[in-house]
Amino acid sequence: MNLFIDIASWFFFSLGGLVLIVGALGMVRLPDFWSRIHAAGMIDTIGAEFMLVGMMLQSGLTLTTLKLLLIGLFIFIAGPTATHAIANAAWSAGEKPQGLARDDSARFAEGEKA
Amino acid sequence: MTAGTARTIALGAALFGFWLVLSGHFTPFLLLMGVVSSALCVWIVARMEPIDETAVPLGLRPSLLLYWLWLGGEIVKSNIAVARMILARRISLLPRFILVPTSQQSDMGRVIFANSITLTPGTVTVETGGKALLVHALAESFSTSLPDMDRRVTAIEGR
Numbered sequence: 001m002n003l004f005i006d007i008a009s010w011f012f013f014s015l016g017g018l019v020l021i022v023g024a025l026g027m028v029r030l031p032d033f034w035s036r037i038h039a040a041g042m043i044d045t046i047g048a049e050f051m052l053v054g055m056m057l058q059s060g061l062t063l064t065t066l067k068l069l070l071i072g073l074f075i076f077i078a079g080p081t082a083t084h085a086i087a088n089a090a091w092s093a094g095e096k097p098q099g100l101a102r103d104d105s106a107r108f109a110e111g112e113k114a
Numbered sequence: 115m116t117a118g119t120a121r122t123i124a125l126g127a128a129l130f131g132f133w134l135v136l137s138g139h140f141t142p143f144l145l146l147m148g149v150v151s152s153a154l155c156v157w158i159v160a161r162m163e164p165i166d167e168t169a170v171p172l173g174l175r176p177s178l179l180l181y182w183l184w185l186g187g188e189i190v191k192s193n194i195a196v197a198r199m200i201l202a203r204r205i206s207l208l209p210r211f212i213l214v215p216t217s218q219q220s221d222m223g224r225v226i227f228a229n230s231i232t233l234t235p236g237t238v239t240v241e242t243g244g245k246a247l248l249v250h251a252l253a254e255s256f257s258t259s260l261p262d263m264d265r266r267v268t269a270i271e272g273r
Contacts, residue, residue: 026200041235080232102210
């Protein structure tokens with residue numbers, strides 16, 4: 001049973017680590033601010049959460065697991081809020097992405113005025 | 115029991131539960147300290163602002179947990195899609211700003227929807243408005259599931 005839990009927890013650690021590496025690679029490879037934000041999104045969603053799940057499996061049914069669960073919940077709520085704050089700040093500052101395939105932002109601005 | 119009393123009790127219980135998890139000590143004296151400090155917090159909050167729906171959102175349905183499970187699945191799926199894009203030999207992006215109409219009645223519902231969009235990699239909420247959100251998507255395939263997500267969030271809103 002212990003071996004089974006260890007294997008499961010290392011599975012999550014490896015998967016989380018892989019996601020973190022791919023996300024970091026994306027931060028470097030993607031061309032501009034707007035696309036890099038999505039690579040960062042990978043890191044703070046399943047990257048961080050998979051690591052936490054791995055740690056929870058290691059600590060078993062203890063108070064530590066409950067604390068890790070709370071950390072996971074806070075990342076789940078605070079992560080996208082921070083990402084939105086950064087994206088919104090860039091938007092307000094007039095940062096425009098390159099090579100847009102479609103752009104509804106003018107329509108959005110009009111809708112807000114009406 | 116009025117809704118206000120229920121909210122106050124729920125806030126106190128949540129604070130004490132949080133204190134319990136972080137402390138990990140269960141001696142009577144320390145437990146009493148926990149009760150006192152959470153009661154003090156509730157009192158301060160009540161003095162600062164009314165304990166209303168914004169402070170303690172009891173209006174959400176328990177099916178929020180089921181929604182989170184569904185959202186977890188969506189997050190994993192879009193993570194795989196973004197990872198594919200990053201690892202492709204030539205990165206081909208078709209980024210776009212799209213208008214996503216929202217059908218939620220409450221601010222909390224809109225926050226959950228906007229945050230869910232940001233949580234799934236490939237889409238980020240850029241600007242919020244009364245009836246729609248401005249969303250940046252890496253490609254068209256990331257935005258196709260958004261109307262479905264909008265419906266699901268409205269369903270957990272309650273009332």
